[in-house]
Amino acid sequence: MRWLPWESGKRREPEAGLLRTVQSRFAGFLSLLDANNRVLKALGDLEKKAHGDQLYDLSFIRKTVKNIRAEVAQIIEVMITLGGSDYEPLRARFAEIDAEVEAALTGTRPVLPGAFTIRFGELGREEVAYVGSKNAQLGELRSKLGLRVPDGFAISAWAYKHFIEANDLQGRIDEALASVDVRKYPELREVSESIQSMILRSPVPPDLADAIRKSVAEVVERSGTTHFALRSSALSEDDLLTFAGQYRSILNVRADEAIDRYREILAGKFTPKAIFYLLSHAFRESDLAMCVGCISMVDASSSGAVYTRDPVHPEDGCLVVNSIFGLGQLLMDGTLTPDLYRVRRDGCVLEASRFVRKQERMVMRSRAGTEREPVPAEMQYAPSLNETQLYELSRMALEVERHYGVPQEIEWAMDQAGELFLLQTRPLQLLAPPASEPEVDLSxxxxxxxxxxxxxxxxxxxxxxxxxxxxxxxxxxxxxxxxxxxxxxxxxxxxxxxxxxxxxxxxxxxxxxxxxxxxxxxxxxxxxxxxxxxxxxxxxxxxxxxxxxxxxxxxxxxxxxITRVPSEGDPLQRVLQRTLACLSPLNLLYPSDPDFTIENCGTVHDVTRFCHQKSVQELFEKTTGLQEQRRVGVKLRSEIPIRMNIVCLERDAADLRGKRWITEKQLASLPMRAFWDGIKIEGWPVAPNTGRAIASELGPESRAGARGGFSEDSYAVLGREYMVVSLRMGYHFTTVEALSSPEPSKNFVYMQYKLGGASLDRRMRRLRLITQILGTLGFRNLSEGDSLDSRVTYLSQEAVLERLTILGRLMIMTKQLDMALRNDAITDWYTKDFMRQLGLVAPSPATQED
Structure with a gap:
């Protein structure tokens, strides 16, 4: 848009000052439109990610939501500027909606009071919010599927909260994290050491320590184990994100060491890598309570991970098994390259294998802890699993996948007696090349x-x-x-x-x-x-x-x-869908509805829809008020007998000083010229019925409520690339708003159409005719009663102008047409005929003109 310069230092005529005020409102209105378009584009991007195979991550979702928040806040402030204090409640309503967005985005909720410790046999996946996903899934596998999972218990989120509050740590942790620059590793390490030191110096509250000792003793009594693995199970770990390797696990812990090692797991929440991962994904540290799993230690002869589909080539129908000798830590931290097995999903038959030299392994020390030792020479090239063990592992992995309904990544261990234990399961994110790749000459x-x-x-x-x-x-x-x-x-x-x-x-x-x-x-x-x-x-x-x-x-x-392989159980997809439910649905559909209010805005899209509609109304009503109309407006001189009053928002007052009329050739607004050209193409029609005939066709509401018939004024507020027209033709009210800039992402045509002169059934037939014709032009149509709300967006400038010309023609073609629409057959005939005249369908041989 071009803004006209104002000469400084000169006394303005009243019209100039008034026009400048109107132009300032228009500038604000256009900024609202731009922000609204950016919000709609961002919502569209999120929708595409949610329903397609495009790659995205949590950072993308958070960044997009952050941008949407900023745009909506700007929209609300412009709305208040345009309309005054009546719109100030928008701030509070948006704050409420935004709190729902944040809750959906993080998936977190306040830590609820509960037991400090819970046995795996009492847990299922529904307890994720109490004990973290890792613990909850182990409980699910053990209690619901009856699969072999080591005995143990979870130390809950409530226990973590109790530890933090008892030692007054949260404020000091927040202060330390607030100043860290995650891009600078030395800073991460310094903050990490400070927070970990705080935690390690803090005592475990006596009631929590007693609960842990009691649960340890119960596991020892039930299973006879004397050593444990303590593993992190933070809220959102293996759920929203994997947090793979970011937190601490401590293996082969004696029963009497459990309290001290529990504290070390809590401190491990604040390693440099964990802090980076936490803050780079915009999590609030206080939302991610650290739960801990206390699990009977498995003295593993071999261990590894099984993927129920190949993460890289999910289409090939194989499970992928990675395996090493000894405990799995050297596999998970990447120290060792594992044996690789590919097993057919149908029948669990070994398809291919690759064995590597395995020179060392990690084993349990006799008293506590772990150590590395050489693998005997005769075993170094031997397979770490035999086919019988592979079959059992594959069968068990597929059972887990069937239970959850999505591909899984499962950690496992085989003890010295050859018994298989499952140690962890989480959803598997699948990535894949496209079905067909562009040809590239690599020669x-x-x-x-x-x-x-x-x-x-x-x-x-x-x-x-x-x-x-x-x-x-x-x-x-x-x-x-x-x-x-x-x-x-x-x-x-x-x-x-x-x-x-x-x-x-x-x-x-x-x-x-x-x-x-x-x-x-x-x-x-x-x-x-x-x-x-x-x-x-x-x-x-x-x-x-x-x-x-x-x-x-x-x-x-x-x-x-590469592309994502969509999965209903994908935690990231669940987050996106949850967030979109607070952002995208449109509940405020009809501006004429009494429920079209601030209080009924339920989503971000509702807020932007409300603001767009009301901003048009405020701009139009304030600009076309009679006092201002006489001072800054002009009338359109035309052979078309429509009393069109115009405010030209991008004309200097000096251009129009003393003028009360402009000609059609002087219309500088591109969309208005296109719309008016359509009206002129059709010309002013002769009504289908006149006099008493018209009166007999009018519905009772029209006869009672008509005000002045054809003598009512119509109004247009125009910029070079923008128009909003309120057209009154008889008993019909039509509002057309359009933006036709060189940037398709900004462009739109909106039309609102209501009332009419005939009975309701005939008005409904006319509405059906208009809807069918607009549908062929790409308009999305919403109707309620005899009112119609139609819109089309993201068009080129040329396409916008073409549609406006057709709309102008359609306004004249359907003027008082409802009088003639006595039945559906007549309506269908007119629909086909109008579409032929408008060039929207090819004419049949019988109707072609010579």
Whole structure:
């Protein structure tokens, strides 16, 4: 839009000052329209993500919601400026809706009072809010499915809250986290050490300590175990996000050590990597109470993870099993590359396997704790699972998947006696290449490295940057290809900034692999000869096919885009759908409805709809008020006998000084010219009935309520690219609003149509005719009684103007048409005839003119 300059230092004529006030209102109104369009586009983006296979993560949802909040706040302030204090309650109503959005987005709720400890046998997945997902799912597997899960109990969220409050820690934790810059690893480490020290110095309250000791003693009595694994199970862990490897687990804990190790698990909530993960996803720390699972220790001969579908190639019909000797910690932290088995889902038959040299394993110490030891030479190339064990594991994994209804990622351990135990299950996020990839000529590319395991498909390019420890992370540049000899704590803090990840050891089941998939970073783990790459060397990583090429090849990167495999049980999708339920539904449909009020705004979309409608009303009523109309308005001189009063919002008052009329050629508004051209094409019609005939066709409400018939004025408020017209033709009221800018994302045509002169059945037939015709033009139509609300958006400027011309023609074509619509057959005939005249359907040979 062009804003006309105002000369400074000169005394204004009254008309100039008044016009400037009107133009200022218009500028505010246009800013409201722009903000409204951005909100609708953002809602559309979220809807596409929710119902498609496009990649997204929690950060995308939060960022989009944050932008929507800012836009809606601006819309409300402009609405108050336009309409005054009557609209101030919008602030409070939006605050209430926004609180619902936040609750849906985080999925958190206040920690409720309850028991400090709960046996697994008493838990199910419905207790997630009390004990965290990891504990709740173990309880589900044990109590509902009867699968082999180690005996144990959960230490609840209420216990964590009690510990924090008893030691007055929350305020000090909040203060420490408020100042940290998550992009600077040294700061993360400093804050981490400070908070962990606070927790480790704080005593476990006596009543909580007694509850833990009692539950430990009960497990010892029931199962005979004397050693435990203490594992984190924070609220939202393995639910909204995986938090894979971010929190602490302590293995082989003696019964008398349980209290001290519990405190260490709580402190582990604040490692540098956990703080980064927490804050980078915009969680509030206080919402994520740390629950803990106290589980009978399994002395594992082998352990690993099973994926009920291949996370990278979910279409191939196989389970994927990763396995190592000993305890699973060296697999999960990426220290060891595992044996790999592919098992057919139908029949649990081994399809393929790959065995690696397994030189070491982690085992339980006799008293407490764990240690590494060499694997005997004769076992190093032996399979860590036999086919019988694979069959049992696969069968059990598929049973878990059937129970939950979605693919699962399951941790397991086989004890020294060959008994299989399930240690964890969580939904598996599936990523996949598209069904058909664009052809890329790779023949001229130099392959630098090949091999390893795809843990997240896709491709990325950039200069190589090598790191070996957390101390190197502060120097990691954006959009580099990160190369590391092995996974290590803190890698998660740079995943959002890099193009691709290469690690010399590790596999699909490592925490690093899970996080890479979560952040959608193309990654290869277990890649040999990684030391051959040098820092700064430009490369392209094709993680889908486990190749590293010399040089940067953006066309290859574009060809390897990946998609999400939608799943009803996907926690991230549940969050998005939950959030959209507070954002997107439109409940305020009809502006004429008495329930079209601030109090009845139930969603963000309702607020924007209300504000758009009322802003048009406020702009129109204030601009076309009779006093202002006489001073800044003009009348349109035309052969069409419609008394059209116009306010030109982008004309200098000097242009119109002394003028009370403008001609059709002087219309500078693009949408108004298009609309009026349509009216002129049809010309002013002869009414189907006149005199008494018309009176006999009028419905009783029209005869009683008509005010002045055709003598009523019509009004238009115009900008160069904007118009809102209130058209009164007989007993029909039509409002048409349109924006026709060069940017399609801003453009729209809205029409509201109501009342009429005939009986209700004939008015309804006319409404059906108009709706059918507008539907062919892409309008979305909502009707209530004999009122119609139609809109079409996201059109090119040319398409907007074309539709406005057709609307102008349609207004004249249907003027008093309801008088003639005595039955449905006549209505259908007129509908087809009008569509032929408007060029919306090809004429049949019988109706073509010579």
């Amino acid at each position: 001229g590319l130099e392959v630098l490295l090949s091999g390893g395991t795809t843990v997240c498909p896709g491709a990325g390019c950039g200069p190589v940057h090598r790191v070996v420890s957390s101390d190197d992370l502060s120097g990691v540049p954006d959009r580099c290809v990160l190369a590391a000899p092995r996974p290590f704590p803190g890698l998660v803090s740079v995943l959002p900034r890099i193009s691709a990840l290469l690690v010399e050891v590790g596999g699909l089941a490592s925490h690093t692999a899970t996080l890479a998939r979560e952040y959608h970073v193309p990654s290869i783990l277990g890649l040999p000869d990684l030391e051959n790459l040098t820092t700064g060397q430009p490369v392209t990583v094709d993680a889908t096919y486990t190749n590293v090429y010399a040089g940067e090849h953006p066309e290859l990167v574009r060809s390897r885009w």
